[in-house]
Amino acid sequence: MASHAQAQKWSFRITPIRVLLLLLSAVAIGAIIFRLVTGLGTVTNLSDEWPWGLWIGFDVLCGVALAGGGYGTALIVHVLHKDYFHPIARSAMLTSLLGYLLVMAGLFLDIGQWFNFWRPFVSWGHHSVLFEVFWCVSCYTTVQVLEFGEIATERVGKQFHSIFKKALPVLMIVGIIFPTLHQSSLGALYLLMVDKLYPLWWSPIIFLFFLMSSFFVGPAMICVETTLAGKAYDHWIPIPILRKLVRISGYAMILYLIIKIVDLTNRGVLGLAFSGTFEANWFLIEMIFGIIIPIVIAFTGFSNSRSGLFTFGLLVSCGVVLNRMNVVVTGMIRSTGVSYVPSLWEFVVSAGLVAMGVLAYCFIVENFKILEHDNHSHAA
Amino acid sequence: MSKGVLVDLTKCVGCGSCTVACKLYNGNAWDETTPTLGDKAKLTGKNWTVVHHKEVKDSNGQPVWRFVKQQCLHCKEPACVSACFAKAFQKTEAGPVIYYPHLCVGCRYCMVACPFNVPKYEWEKAFPLVTKCMMCSDKVEKGEAPACVSVCPADVFKFGEREELLKEAKAIIAKDAKYVKHIYGEEEVGGTDWIYISDVPFDQLGFKTNVTKRSLPSYTASFMHATPFVGITWGVILTGLYHYTKRRNQVSKENNKNIKA
Ligand code: SF4
Ligand code: SF4
Numbered sequence: 001m002a003s004h005a006q007a008q009k010w011s012f013r014i015t016p017i018r019v020l021l022l023l024l025s026a027v028a029i030g031a032i033i034f035r036l037v038t039g040l041g042t043v044t045n046l047s048d049e050w051p052w053g054l055w056i057g058f059d060v061l062c063g064v065a066l067a068g069g070g071y072g073t074a075l076i077v078h079v080l081h082k083d084y085f086h087p088i089a090r091s092a093m094l095t096s097l098l099g100y101l102l103v104m105a106g107l108f109l110d111i112g113q114w115f116n117f118w119r120p121f122v123s124w125g126h127h128s129v130l131f132e133v134f135w136c137v138s139c140y141t142t143v144q145v146l147e148f149g150e151i152a153t154e155r156v157g158k159q160f161h162s163i164f165k166k167a168l169p170v171l172m173i174v175g176i177i178f179p180t181l182h183q184s185s186l187g188a189l190y191l192l193m194v195d196k197l198y199p200l201w202w203s204p205i206i207f208l209f210f211l212m213s214s215f216f217v218g219p220a221m222i223c224v225e226t227t228l229a230g231k232a233y234d235h236w237i238p239i240p241i242l243r244k245l246v247r248i249s250g251y252a253m254i255l256y257l258i259i260k261i262v263d264l265t266n267r268g269v270l271g272l273a274f275s276g277t278f279e280a281n282w283f284l285i286e287m288i289f290g291i292i293i294p295i296v297i298a299f300t301g302f303s304n305s306r307s308g309l310f311t312f313g314l315l316v317s318c319g320v321v322l323n324r325m326n327v328v329v330t331g332m333i334r335s336t337g338v339s340y341v342p343s344l345w346e347f348v349v350s351a352g353l354v355a356m357g358v359l360a361y362c363f364i365v366e367n368f369k370i371l372e373h374d375n376h377s378h379a380a
Numbered sequence: 381m382s383k384g385v386l387v388d389l390t391k392c393v394g395c396g397s398c399t400v401a402c403k404l405y406n407g408n409a410w411d412e413t414t415p416t417l418g419d420k421a422k423l424t425g426k427n428w429t430v431v432h433h434k435e436v437k438d439s440n441g442q443p444v445w446r447f448v449k450q451q452c453l454h455c456k457e458p459a460c461v462s463a464c465f466a467k468a469f470q471k472t473e474a475g476p477v478i479y480y481p482h483l484c485v486g487c488r489y490c491m492v493a494c495p496f497n498v499p500k501y502e503w504e505k506a507f508p509l510v511t512k513c514m515m516c517s518d519k520v521e522k523g524e525a526p527a528c529v530s531v532c533p534a535d536v537f538k539f540g541e542r543e544e545l546l547k548e549a550k551a552i553i554a555k556d557a558k559y560v561k562h563i564y565g566e567e568e569v570g571g572t573d574w575i576y577i578s579d580v581p582f583d584q585l586g587f588k589t590n591v592t593k594r595s596l597p598s599y600t601a602s603f604m605h606a607t608p609f610v611g612i613t614w615g616v617i618l619t620g621l622y623h624y625t626k627r628r629n630q631v632s633k634e635n636n637k638n639i640k641a
Contacts, residue, residue: 041503048424048500051488079618081625112486112501112508119466123483129600130489131465132607173618177611185607191599192459192493195591207603 012363021355028352031345032109040112045343050332054342057328058350059106061186062321063099064137065210069218069225070096070144071179076248078172085245087237090151090370091229092222097144098357104141105353129188136182143175151368184211190327198331199269200283206327209260216252217320219245220294223313227306232362235371242309249316250298253291260287282322282330290319382456382475383520384542384573385529386549387449389585390558391536394433394447398528402429402451405516405527423450425502428513429528436584439558446578448585449536451528452477452498452513453565453572455595456542462597463493468510475542475573476515484509495569495591515573542573549577570595 035043046053073092077085108114125131150168153161187210190197203209223242230236264270273280273287294315302308333339365371399416402408403426411426421430429451438444458477461469468483469490479499490510491499502508516526524530525539538545546566553559558579565575568591576582583589 037506039504039506039508041505041508047503048491048497051491051501075618079622079625081622081629083629110487112488113484114486115507116466116483116485119483119485123467125465125467127462127597127601127604128465128489129604130463130487132604134465169622173615173622176618177615180614181607181611185603188600188603189489191603192463192596194596194599195495195588196492204599 011366013366018359018362021359024348024355025352025359028349028355031349031352035109035345035349036114040110043343043345043349045341045346047338047340049336049338050340052328053340054346054350055106055110057325058321059353060103060110061324061328063103063106064183064186065214065217065320065324066221066317067096067099067103068179068183068214069221070099071176072215072218073222074172075176076245078169079176085241087241088222088226088245091225091365092218093144093147094151094361094364094370095221095225097141097148098360100137100141100144102353102357103137106350107137109349129185129191132185133182133189136178136185140175140178140182143171143178147171147175151370155368179214180211183214184208186210193332196332196335197327198279198334199267200264200272200279201323201327201331203263203267205259205263209256209323212252212256212259213320213323216249216256217316219249220313220316220320223309224317225313227310227313229365229371230306233365233371239304239306239309243303246298246303246309246312250295253295253298253316257287257291257295279326279330279334282326286319286322286326289315290322294319381541381543382473382573383540384454384475384545384575385526386538386540386545387574387576388536388538388552389446389448389576389578389580391534392431392447392449393534394431394445395533396431397531397533398449399427399429399431401527401531402513406514421450423498423500423512425500425508425511428452428511432586434585436580438580444580446580446585448587449528451574452515453496453568453574454515455569456571456573457569457595457597459493459495459569459596460490460499462600463489465489472517472521474517474520476517476520478514478517479510479512481509486510493596495596496588542575545575549575553577564589567593569593570598 031043040046044053044055070093073085073089076082077089108117111117120131120134146164147168150161150164153164184207187207190202190206191204194202196202219242222245226237226242261270264273273283294312297303297308297312297315303312329340394417396417403410403416406428408426408428411424414420414422414424414427416427416430417433419433421427421432423430429449432448432450434446434448435443436446454471454475454477458469458471461471461477463469464484465487466483466485468480468485469477470480471477486508488501488510491497491501499510499512501510516524516528519526525537529537529539538548546563549563549566553561553563559577560579560581562582563575563577564582564587565572570593576587578585
């Protein structure tokens with residue numbers, strides 16, 4: 001295997017879709033540079049009424065949630081040693097790593113004093129939830145880069161490979177603690193907005209909802225990713241493996257649904273969900289398409305097919321995206337009084353970041369052992 | 381003991397001297413697009429205080445004008461301070477909630493967190509900062525009233541120890557039947573250092589009346605305190621599981637080489 005890797009050249013196929021993605025990335029980079037030089041007012045539709053918009057909502061909150069697949073998989077494969085799921089471990093972690101790098105990029109773009117980004121490392125606002133998010137996300141991204149070191153050193157810097165391999169278990173465990181903390185604290189950011197965020201979303205346990213959804217969206221993302229990668233690289237993960245994962249997800253979603261209903265009932269706002277308002281409708285869409293239908297898919301025969309798994313993956317991922325956008329935008333409209341539509345450039349930058357992620361994924365998959373690594377020691 | 385200001389809205393004549401004093405003292409430019417006075421008045425990066433003109437009905441149903449000065453309320457337990465992860469917002473001993481621009485990262489969590497939407501942003505600048513009323517903290521530090529308070533010709537404000545002012549406010553509304561029986565800021569978000577009394581219900585004057593009485597930072601405090609313990613416990617559990625399941629797999633492999641891994 002080693003000699004094979006040595007003989008292999010760096011490769012990057014160019015296809016029409018990739019050209020498109022490259023173009024999109026290039027335009028986005030242009031917009032990013034323009035924004036960094038001229039400020040937020042010129043490029044975004046953010047305002048005093050809407051200090052947070054698409055970049056925080058999509059690039060950061062959704063990005064972190066969707067990249068959550070990495071820690072869930074690490075937990076299942078490397079801590080519980082369910083070797084059965086080994087074939088998906090590396091690609092799930094790669095998606096997660098890229099996701100976090102994009103989140104960091106998104107955050108960096110969104111802060112007004114970007115040259116000051118390091119401040120919270122020295123000026124500790126330790127009572128702030130954002131402080132916890134900031135530290136955990138920074139540390140976790142570092143840990144993930146190191147975890148990737150184990151894969152990278154199979155090909156470059158081989159002399160360090162054994163060090164990385166030894167460090168891996170520690171990295172894995174640290175790499176599960178951090179996400180557990182910051183996935184929940186991203187939700188906890190909104191604890192302060194008790195009088196601003198619509199009660200269907202605000203909750204004293206909103207952090208638990210964020211944590212749970214980041215966990216069950218993991219397998220969903222894996223379904224989407226393996227389907228796309230399967231098509232592109234003709235590398236198919238056996239259905240039973242995915243189905244088992246989807247079931248784990250399904251159980252978590254049932255629990256989520258129950259807790260949600262109990263929480264809404266306790267606060268006496270369950271009725272709001274059926275009040276026919278703008279918020280209520282979005283809430284129902286989120287719950288029905290993002291939670292209830294996927295649960296049905298997970299526990300019926302439909303999840304025994306590729307298309308079933310793919311549908312499950314799409315619905316759950318979109319459901320979680322919708323949930324985060326509802327928290328950042330839909331749920332805040334009423335208390336803000338004015339509405340917010342992101343500017344074209346906000347969309348372009350968000351899309352461009354995703355495009356860069358996809359390109360990086362393709363490049364890494366084609367040059368490192370991500371999809372096939374059967375000889376990877378099962379003892380790890 | 382923290383200082384505060386008692387605002388008696390029944391006395392305000394809406395002249396706007398306070399808004400001018402604020403601009404002069406803090407060196408804020410005139411905002412070309414947004415007035416500081418009238419029914420379109422709005423807090424902005426340049427307007428740290430404004431006076432709204434409101435046409436409302438008095439207790440006899442007669443249309444009357446009321447004038448509402450708006451600025452940061454200098455909460456006793458400010459959401460903005462607890463939100464800032466770089467300590468750019470701090471509450472001083474004397475009461476004012478102040479902002480240190482050099483520490484600010486520009487994440488704008490403070491703006492989202494403030495229940496009254498007070499902090500504003502310099503959107504038009506390349507490297508914008510957050511801005512808001514700082515209660516002329518250097519004056520307050522010396523025991524002097526803020527600039528806006530000291531110029532008022534209509535005797536609307538009283539500057540002093542918040543707790544004293546609260547007692548005074550209670551006495552005033554108890555004595556005079558025209559006042560609504562509510563002191564805005566006594567309990568809102570756990571209490572604010574600026575408190576208001578009025579003869580027209582506060583919700584008609586644009587005050588946010590449905591806010592929680594609990595201090596906002598208390599919503600996050602327990603979460604933050606629990607975090608390190610959750611982190612450590614979780615780490616111990618994971619390490620335990622790691623070794624347990626690894627050993628279990630090895631044992632089962634040794635016992636039965638044919639078992640499927
Ligand atoms: S009113 Fe808003 S900005 Fe002023 S102290 Fe309270 S939370 Fe902070
Ligand atoms: S914008 Fe500045 S002051 Fe406000 S929370 Fe962020 S770092 Fe703190």
